[in-house]
Amino acid sequence: MGALTDPRGYWDDLTATEQWVTAAIGLIVLGLVLLLLTGILSPSYFLFLFGLAGMYALLSFGLNSQWGFTGLINFSVAAFFGLGAYGAALMTGSNSPIAGGYDPVFGVVVALVLAAVVAVAIGIPTLRLRTDYLAIATLGLAEVVRLIVRHESQWTNGSAGIRGIPTFFASWPVLGTFPDVMPGLEIELVPGSPIVLGYSFWQQSLNVALLLVFLGGSFAVLRRAQRSPWGRLLRTIRSDEDLAKALGKNTYSYKMQAFVLGSLIMALAGVFYAHLNLFVDPGRLDPITTFYVWVAVILGGSGSNRGALLGGFVVVAIREGSRALNDVSWLPIEGAPIRLLAIGLLIILVMRFRPQGILPPQRELIWPSAVDDAAPSRPDRGVREAKGGGSDD
């Protein structure tokens, strides 16, 4: 039942929470459209924010396949994000101390290879550990990676960072010159506040297009993987690793596969960031990035890809909203501590009142055809109960 062919039935089929979230998203989208039409929000800045939100969603997808589906508590998200960004930047940036000037496509390859190698290197010692030790060990190893990037300036340029990164499509035949040749448009819907669609708008459109390719690709891979026998086994490991072992599965190997897969997606987000921001520095590897992504995943609902999308957008709303506070000069407060406070309170409140997240995984865990015949009228009572199976918590 699609949203377009049968909107009424689609709406009724949603859980109460899903209806709330859908309605809220609808309102926010409406508000954004109004802001855009009246020229208060510049379209290119909007696309930049959209790119940032999508980047967090991509990071959340990666963490989801590690934590949400396999139960690996990985606190080294920032390290893989940073490796992705540095992999791309070192291959393409103009002041890269290693290579520089290569096509961004090589950057993607190098970033992914780098992330995969480091993921295996971090995974070998840590994936055998108990969950809370795993958290501490991964956070520690991420810190080692950060210290190396920060101090080994002969390879990474140290705290000066790498600049002169080209946009992703810069050397492509048509897309490379696309933002230059597109005409600057000026639309004036509301008198006095024209909407300008200039170079930066077309550039950001290209960035968003690249992001959508990354997001769509990762989403398709994850969705397919998680509904496959492989994904079912990962969920078994999450809920009862001993059971998976008893069934004769090499759980260590499966955990490693999930860890590497998630790390690759995180590195992809880093690649996107490098070509969005055109500058990277070791600050990207600070543990705070890791915690932002955790907030996104927990808020959205561990294991739920829709939730990861939602969480990514909420995190960017907090980050950019608190940044806007800096511009309000009559307020005697700074953005950075407010941002930290908001994130902290959000973690506490979510864990207190909704530890399963806003959009916990429901249908995503079940093969679709198993649900469609017997979808209950109120799915928040649980699809499994309606099918006659007991709760398996």
Add this chain to the structure above:
Amino acid sequence: MSLIEYAANGLVYSSIIVLGSIGLSLIYSIAGFANFAHGDTMTVGAYATLVAFGVVGSVGFSVLGLPIGFFLALLIGLAVAAAVAIVTEKLVYEPLDIGSIGLLITSIGVAFVYRALIQLGFGADSIRYDVGFVQPIEALLPYGIRMTQHDVAIVVSAAVLVAGLHTLLQHTDLGRKMRAMADNPDLARASGIRTGRVKRWSWIIGAGLAGAGGAFLGLFNVLEPRMGFSVLLVIFAAVILGGIGSVYGAMLGGFVIGMVVEMMPLLTDVGIPIGIKYANAVAFLIMVAVLLVRPTGIAGQAIGGEGV
């Protein structure tokens, strides 16, 4: 610089790490989760001491280059850290009905709230205690040791606190109950120990020691909102090295890790060019290595439950 000088520095830094480690280990064994807010509890103690010192002022005579008012402020800072922890426990952790991983994640939120509030109140810049600058002790200089009276004060105070904790654990009723509960919470409850009360005292003692550690860290370096988080991983390394959940292991682990961090320059002296900037990295690598070889740490015993 000589070996003995590095050792002297290591002793000072170890004293701070030990105070942090004990609390982390205590709370882990009694409350059952890795408390990521512990480092920021140290920051709370450091800033509370700063405020109290401003109020109390440099009253009275001075001991070891520190006015007696500083020690008074230290006690207040320790009490504030304990009070903040107990309020947090009541408001945040107690009502939660989630496993140890959920508590761990919640404690990250708590850490952010502490740090954000401190940053809102005091700004992001570093501050120093207004205790004046002291020269290294002259009598030790011939032996190649550059140690100030403040350093001696840190070591002595930490030793007093640790000795006090030892007495508490070994010779009081509360201490016996705490050990019993750390050993086996279910058995402790079944034997009629009021585990809720013991848990609360563990929070008070652990956070109080952390607060003192934070104040000493501020005296040793400077105060800044990130100071506690920066040492948190070193403290985790120390606790895991000693065996998570074991108080005496935490003391040992804290001592070893503190020494290792401060003795890093020795490696350069003998021709291994790993700068002091990698001291923390080496501490983590030691931690991971220990986890691989002996997951229960040097002094730890197997902990009941599988973590989740």
